Amino acid sequence: MNLEFSNLYSIYMLIFGLVVGSFLNVIIIRLPKTLKVIWANSNKCTDLTSDNFSIYKNMLWKGRSKCSHCNSVIRAQDNIPILSYLLLRGICPKCKNKISIQYPIVETITGGCFFILFFIAETMLQWGILALFFSFLIVLFTIDINEMILPDILTIPLLWIGLLINISGYFVKLDDAVIGAFLGYAILWSIFWLFKLITGKIGMGYGDFKYMSALGAWLGWQSIPSILLIASILGITFGIVASRKSSKKSLQFPFGPFLSIAGGILIIVNLNDTFSFADLSNL
Numbered sequence: 001m002n003l004e005f006s007n008l009y010s011i012y013m014l015i016f017g018l019v020v021g022s023f024l025n026v027i028i029i030r031l032p033k034t035l036k037v038i039w040a041n042s043n044k045c046t047d048l049t050s051d052n053f054s055i056y057k058n059m060l061w062k063g064r065s066k067c068s069h070c071n072s073v074i075r076a077q078d079n080i081p082i083l084s085y086l087l088l089r090g091i092c093p094k095c096k097n098k099i100s101i102q103y104p105i106v107e108t109i110t111g112g113c114f115f116i117l118f119f120i121a122e123t124m125l126q127w128g129i130l131a132l133f134f135s136f137l138i139v140l141f142t143i144d145i146n147e148m149i150l151p152d153i154l155t156i157p158l159l160w161i162g163l164l165i166n167i168s169g170y171f172v173k174l175d176d177a178v179i180g181a182f183l184g185y186a187i188l189w190s191i192f193w194l195f196k197l198i199t200g201k202i203g204m205g206y207g208d209f210k211y212m213s214a215l216g217a218w219l220g221w222q223s224i225p226s227i228l229l230i231a232s233i234l235g236i237t238f239g240i241v242a243s244r245k246s247s248k249k250s251l252q253f254p255f256g257p258f259l260s261i262a263g264g265i266l267i268i269v270n271l272n273d274t275f276s277f278a279d280l281s282n283l
């Protein structure tokens with residue numbers, strides 16, 4: 001991006017990313033709890049229906065952040081991204097229990113992504129769209145690690161936003177985005193049933209299909225083989241390493257985090273592809 005004082009702007013983006021990361025932490029912690037309350041009401045539908053509205057309002061948006069151990073309200077000065085964690089040395093000032101390392105990690109990764117995206121994006125609008133995409137990836141990554149779920153209320157909007165953004169071919173042609181959304185779901189669905197019929201085991205969840213569908217909507221069907229290849233290699237590598245360390249026979253781990261990493265890599269590679277193809281045709 002050719003902005004004057006771009007170095008200064010990039011620092012703003014880093015700080016903005018740290019603040020957004022702190023907000024993403026709130027979603028990561030509170031959304032699964034909110035969904036569990038909705039499910040406990042024997043309500044399968046987690047949409048923002050009139051029944052669910054007050055649950056979302058009270059559990060997701062209301063109330064200050066609290067310590068997960070002693071439930072004491074975290075003071076504003078202890079709620080500064082990363083800095084507070086470092087100053088408190090990762091320990092709650094009230095109960096002296098450890099504060100989850102997840103907080104500073106999510107903040108650092110979000111800040112880092114927003115910072116790096118500033119140098120990759122061609123316009124401020126593109127930076128904003130990429131920052132939104134990466135925020136979804138980070139939240140889905142972390143929630144899937146914590147809870148082994150990829151909530152519909154995140155994956156479905158991500159899919160719609162992807163299709164909307166590509167209406168006039170922002171990242172890929174709309175045709176490619178629609179086919180991508182379909183194939184993303186269909187391919188994983190087929191693998192799921194094939195695996196289940198052959199082995200009798202469940203290898204993935206329906207959240208994975210919807211997440212892959214959303215990535216197909218953003219990146220087009222052409223990116224699906226690469227996403228699956230990267231995610232599978234990462235997943236298999238992780239599986240081998242984890243099974244060596246673990247004594248458990250059947251090891252269960254989420255697939256969503258690998259989809260997040262693959263989706264993040266692919267959107268950046270695709271952006272750079274347009275440059276390199278243009279460069280090649282100029283030769």
Ligand SMILES: [Zn+2]
Pocket residue numbers: 067068069070071072092093094095096097
């Ligand atoms: Zn505490």
